[in-house]
Amino acid sequence: MRKKTKNSFNQATAPILFLLxxxxxxxxxIIIPAFQGLRMAAYEWGILSTPHYIGWSNFLExxxxxxxxxxxxxxxxxxxxxxxxxxxxxxxxAYFLQDNSMKGVRVYxxxxxxxxxxxxxxxxxxxxxxLGDDMGIVNYLIRFMGSQGVHWLTESGTAMLSIILITVxxxxxxxxxxxxxxxxxxxxxxxxxxxxxxxxxxxxxxxxTIPMLRGTILVTLVLATISSFKAYELIIVTTGGGxxxxxxxxxxxxxxxxxxxxxxxxxxxxxxxxxxxxxxxxLFQFAITGxxxxxx
Amino acid sequence: MKRIxxxxxxxxxxLMPTFSAPTTLxxxxxxxxxxSEVFQNTMAxxxxxxxxxxxxxxxVAFSAYEQKLKLMIAGGNPPDVxxxxxxQISALIDALLPLDGKIQGLDEMKKNYLPASLAFALDGKGxxxxxxTEATANGMLVNKTAFKNAGIDVDTISKTWTWADWxxxxxxxxxxxxxxxxxxxxxxxxxxxxxxxxxxxxHFLNATQTGMDFENPGTIASLRFFxxxxxxxxxxxxxxxxxxxxxxxxxxxxxACHIGGSWNINTYKQNVxxxxxxxxxxxxxxxxxxxxxxxxxxxxxxxxxxxxALRLITAFADKEHTSAYVRDTFNLSSRxxxxxxxxxxxxxxxxxxxxxxxxxxFTADEWKNVELNKVSTFIREQIVQVxxxxxxxxxxxxxxQEKGSTYFK
Numbered sequence: 001m002r003k004k005t006k007n008s009f010n011q012a013t014a015p016i017l018f019l020l021x022x023x024x025x026x027x028x029x030i031i032i033p034a035f036q037g038l039r040m041a042a043y044e045w046g047i048l049s050t051p052h053y054i055g056w057s058n059f060l061e062x063x064x065x066x067x068x069x070x071x072x073x074x075x076x077x078x079x080x081x082x083x084x085x086x087x088x089x090x091x092x093x094a095y096f097l098q099d100n101s102m103k104g105v106r107v108y109x110x111x112x113x114x115x116x117x118x119x120x121x122x123x124x125x126x127x128x129x130x131l132g133d134d135m136g137i138v139n140y141l142i143r144f145m146g147s148q149g150v151h152w153l154t155e156s157g158t159a160m161l162s163i164i165l166i167t168v169x170x171x172x173x174x175x176x177x178x179x180x181x182x183x184x185x186x187x188x189x190x191x192x193x194x195x196x197x198x199x200x201x202x203x204x205x206x207x208x209t210i211p212m213l214r215g216t217i218l219v220t221l222v223l224a225t226i227s228s229f230k231a232y233e234l235i236i237v238t239t240g241g242g243x244x245x246x247x248x249x250x251x252x253x254x255x256x257x258x259x260x261x262x263x264x265x266x267x268x269x270x271x272x273x274x275x276x277x278x279x280x281x282x283l284f285q286f287a288i289t290g291x292x293x294x295x296x
Numbered sequence: 297m298k299r300i301x302x303x304x305x306x307x308x309x310x311l312m313p314t315f316s317a318p319t320t321l322x323x324x325x326x327x328x329x330x331x332s333e334v335f336q337n338t339m340a341x342x343x344x345x346x347x348x349x350x351x352x353x354x355x356v357a358f359s360a361y362e363q364k365l366k367l368m369i370a371g372g373n374p375p376d377v378x379x380x381x382x383x384q385i386s387a388l389i390d391a392l393l394p395l396d397g398k399i400q401g402l403d404e405m406k407k408n409y410l411p412a413s414l415a416f417a418l419d420g421k422g423x424x425x426x427x428x429t430e431a432t433a434n435g436m437l438v439n440k441t442a443f444k445n446a447g448i449d450v451d452t453i454s455k456t457w458t459w460a461d462w463x464x465x466x467x468x469x470x471x472x473x474x475x476x477x478x479x480x481x482x483x484x485x486x487x488x489x490x491x492x493x494x495x496x497x498x499h500f501l502n503a504t505q506t507g508m509d510f511e512n513p514g515t516i517a518s519l520r521f522f523x524x525x526x527x528x529x530x531x532x533x534x535x536x537x538x539x540x541x542x543x544x545x546x547x548x549x550x551x552a553c554h555i556g557g558s559w560n561i562n563t564y565k566q567n568v569x570x571x572x573x574x575x576x577x578x579x580x581x582x583x584x585x586x587x588x589x590x591x592x593x594x595x596x597x598x599x600x601x602x603x604x605a606l607r608l609i610t611a612f613a614d615k616e617h618t619s620a621y622v623r624d625t626f627n628l629s630s631r632x633x634x635x636x637x638x639x640x641x642x643x644x645x646x647x648x649x650x651x652x653x654x655x656x657x658f659t660a661d662e663w664k665n666v667e668l669n670k671v672s673t674f675i676r677e678q679i680v681q682v683x684x685x686x687x688x689x690x691x692x693x694x695x696x697q698e699k700g701s702t703y704f705k
Contacts, residue, residue, distance in 0.1 A: 047366050047367075047370050048366065048369060048370060048388070048390055048391055049390070067677075128539060128540075132534060132538065132540050133532065133533065133534035133538055133540060134477065134532055134534050134540060134545060134550055135534075135540055135544060135545065135548065135550075151533070151538075153534075153538045153539065154533050154534050154537040154538040155537075156684075237539075238539065239538065239539055240484075240539045242537055242538065242539070242680060243533075243537035243538065243680060243684060244537070244677070244680050244681055244684050244686060245677070256673055259362065259363045259366065260670070260672075260673045261670045261671070261673070261674075262387070262670055
């Protein structure tokens, strides 16, 4: 029988002790509220009133709620277009700005990174001033040049497009920094070997860079997806979810149910669906992107 | 040694009350313009006379205000005192501290308020849950310079005009002013839309306010009328289908008229320097009507400093403080016994008061209804669906009727 020593005790307990503070915070602020949300979804409950158990009623109502499914579809469309675009733009920025010895590289990196330092409220207000129908600077310039203004935020299609482009503008710099770290972690030997073997820049990019960046791309995909499903401030400030329901996402609908209609239980039900949706998509991303790397 | 220790204990116990910390009252406030600053200035004399009371005024953006207040109450930590709107009173009614039996002479005080202001401040049992601080009304503010440029004396013609007259005249105003693009901006809220709805003979609820009655001819007519004004280009789409601020459009000289709250008088007084503006009577539909509203000051059940909070709100609600507050914030007084000497714009306030006088009393009863307030965002969404052409006025009215009825179970 193996004798338990002081050293082995430390090896077994030290990691647990180090992890404990994080686990406590994670449990108190994430796990317990998530289960509490699950429980609340079975209740009819206004924030200042007594909860009443109603079983599956909120779930059944949600299935028939056309506005919820519209916001569900909008959230998917927004995520489907904004996330790949964010990752591609960040990848391009990082590709051209990865070399520390390039002249002016720090200035360019800073310029692209600055928007991600701004709060989404600030970003939304700034873009609303730019894209407003009547007071917007962009339309002012368009009209000054003799053309008709564009309904950037007041027509369904252009409003969604505007929101996606603003999201990319605001977030690409942040993901660029992660990508640059990924680029710089790729061993230079691989590129030298490829050059000796006569590989073209395109072949090098697709057969060395991209496979070596797979882990970094997965991280950015997961972070961007989760962030896209939680987009709230930017939408509220820029379009308010409109016109109509054109840019209204699940999160806005949850907020409306909870704080405007005073239906915390129904809002919890929608939040649970959102959580499941994010989890499924994240697992799917891990499944397709997180395969064993094949560059060896 | 024991004697010294005993002496210290006696000294400490004697001097403790002298050095005890003053009571700090947390006051939650939001601003339409500069109300938090005026509140503090108005109550400066009270604070000076009561050195044991300090005010911690926390100003929160209006968009986040109700949520913050609800979370504070639900968390068992309500502010001692808060500014609330008539809509928020109905949403928070169970958490507000009834004042009857807590304040001496309250029955006499109640007689001094405008009936609409008092109606908003009473709970279901007829108890006062907040002091009305200012009355508000929806009304029309116009760019008088633009009307003059079109050769129209808007002050005279607005005394008897109808919406049909307004449409004819506003076309001339837009034609006469190169920069002007639209005739009217209406704030993006169901409350402001309801001005047009009441004028067209519509309503939200049945006569006893016990159920939705949105599918009525007047309401459907108002939806059709509102859409027609958008389709004709007389109202900018960027307000109800975008997120542009109608007050900014008015201040920029892009719209001739703005239907908004009486607090805009203060905003425009400070910001509009390029043209002459003022309040006029709104055009008549089936009837003349405004929408009453108001702001209030209240304290909460379970507050930590109930006695001091009650003293503060009672002092703020007296005749002198109310007069000073409404004068300096450019608002209508909710009290009938005050004579407010506004430094300017008295004529504009008089016109808003005239609008209130002809407003049917059921409009206040509807807007103090708790269930109606819960469905108001959905109503706004359905109005936008009509404006976008996705729903007919009849379909939108039916959708609101169905959704609203679920709250009146």
